[in-house]
Amino acid sequence: MKRLIQEAFILFWVGIIALVGNTIKNKVPLKIGIIGMAILLAITLLGIIIKKIVPANIPTVFWVSIVAVLVTSPLNPYGAFLDKQYLEKIDMIALTTPVLAFAGLSLGKDLKLFKSLSWKIIIVALTVYTGTFVFATMIAQIVLKATGQI
Numbered sequence: 001m002k003r004l005i006q007e008a009f010i011l012f013w014v015g016i017i018a019l020v021g022n023t024i025k026n027k028v029p030l031k032i033g034i035i036g037m038a039i040l041l042a043i044t045l046l047g048i049i050i051k052k053i054v055p056a057n058i059p060t061v062f063w064v065s066i067v068a069v070l071v072t073s074p075l076n077p078y079g080a081f082l083d084k085q086y087l088e089k090i091d092m093i094a095l096t097t098p099v100l101a102f103a104g105l106s107l108g109k110d111l112k113l114f115k116s117l118s119w120k121i122i123i124v125a126l127t128v129y130t131g132t133f134v135f136a137t138m139i140a141q142i143v144l145k146a147t148g149q150i
Contacts, residue, residue: 014098021094028089036086
């Protein structure tokens with residue numbers, strides 16, 4: 001229970017930071033942003049709770065995704081309304097800012113371990129980034145040509 005409260009506290013602050021970024025960048029009314037962010041945080045927290053209840057060893061992101069699909073599904077009578085009215089107004093870039101900040105803090109905590117990986121980790125990271133970019137570009141090019149967009 002203590003860990004769940006800790007996770008909810010962290011989610012709350014991530015939501016606040018993302019809400020500020022979303023409000024400034026997209027000029028979304030604060031009321032709409034608060035409701036949309038509250039829905040996203042509730043979905044995430046529900047996924048975390050399900051992970052703790054279900055005995056299967058399935059990642060939390062799976063449960064969060066399932067809850068998100070059910071909340072925004074056309075089978076849910078309020079799904080389209082929630083998506084169009086509130087969730088569509090939350091910019092995903094605004095959500096990445098606090099996540100990357102926490103990732104940086106986490107990396108700082110393990111700096112000694114990171115140093116032990118030596119310079120080879122840079123080659124691996126650059127290869128992964130380059131491969132991801134090149135293949136994403138190739139797939140986008142193929143899809144855009146196939147659909148006649150370019």
